[in-house]
Amino acid sequence: QKEVEQNSGPLSVPEGAIASLNCTYSDRVSQSFFWYRQYSGKSPELIMSIYSNGDKEDGRFTAQLNKASQYVSLLIRDSQPSDSATYLCAALGGSARQLTFGSGTQLTVLP
Amino acid sequence: KAGVTQTPRYLIKTRGQQVTLSCSPISGHRSVSWYQQTPGQGLQFLFEYFSETQRNKGNFPGRFSGRQFSNSRSEMNVSTLELGDSALYLCASSVGGANEKLFFGSGTQLSVL
Numbered sequence: 001q002k003e004v005e006q007n008s009g010p011l012s013v014p015e016g017a018i019a020s021l022n023c024t025y026s027d028r029v030s031q032s033f034f035w036y037r038q039y040s041g042k043s044p045e046l047i048m049s050i051y052s053n054g055d056k057e058d059g060r061f062t063a064q065l066n067k068a069s070q071y072v073s074l075l076i077r078d079s080q081p082s083d084s085a086t087y088l089c090a091a092l093g094g095s096a097r098q099l100t101f102g103s104g105t106q107l108t109v110l111p
Numbered sequence: 112k113a114g115v116t117q118t119p120r121y122l123i124k125t126r127g128q129q130v131t132l133s134c135s136p137i138s139g140h141r142s143v144s145w146y147q148q149t150p151g152q153g154l155q156f157l158f159e160y161f162s163e164t165q166r167n168k169g170n171f172p173g174r175f176s177g178r179q180f181s182n183s184r185s186e187m188n189v190s191t192l193e194l195g196d197s198a199l200y201l202c203a204s205s206v207g208g209a210n211e212k213l214f215f216g217s218g219t220q221l222s223v224l
Contacts, residue, residue: 034212043201043215044154088154098144098167099203099213101154 003027004091006102014110019076021105023089026070030091033065033072034099038086048074079109113138115204115216123222129190132219136183136204142166143185144213145177148199157200160185161207189221197223 007022021035032051036044050056050063050072062075072091076083089102116135124130136143145157156169160179179185183204189196199220203213 036215043199043218046212046214049212090154098156098159098169099146099154100156103153 003100004089004102006087006089006105009104010106010108012108012110013079015079015081017079017109019079019083019107019109021074021076021087021089021107023072023074023102024070025072025091025100027091027100028070030070030100032092033063034090034092035061035063035072035074036088036090036101037083038088038104040085044088076107079107081109081111084108115202115214117200117202117216117219119219120217121220121222123224124192125224126192126194128192129188130192130221132187132189132200132202132221134185134187134202134204134216136185136202137214140204140206140214141183142205142207142211143179143183144203144205145185145187146201146203146215147171148201148218149197154201157187192223194223197221 004025013019035048037047038044048063050065056063060077064073086104086106088104090099092099118133142161144159146154148154158177159167163179174190177187199218201218202216205211205213
């Protein structure tokens, strides 16, 4: 069983809509969570980090964390075609100092 | 501030050869991690170095090794290359504390023929 699971894609939303990306994790000792965006042929780019339960907003992006449910999500408001990319959820913590990534969700924002 | 720099950008090797990849972290960052990305397996952790010591290791065979120098630059070596080693190898750096964000380099695309 993969330790970080992301909702299967691909996901398509129209321009201006809200894109919702979800992630669950199995390791209860995970403490920090990150969302990376990866454009085709490029390396992952950090867009959000979240450490505490609740919401964290940064511009059009909102990350949500629920440690009791072991659930992390990313909302992208007013989606733009430039948001089209693969979004990777990652968890950090426990005895191993390593990021565990989900398989990614491919998002396409349609003009 | 310069980002994480990886060289070379592309590499083509044949089975049985060995390869060395290089990574220069962001100035002031002392932790360097290496990841392998393939379409089938996604991003997988190889190892992490901090202050010239390997601090953590993933589940890869001993053919994969690394080291870190006193200036925090890191190298990764793969010996006796196999076709399945074809992947994007990504280096990430951080200051080195717990729960820190990682910043990735552009990666080295390795093709094994």
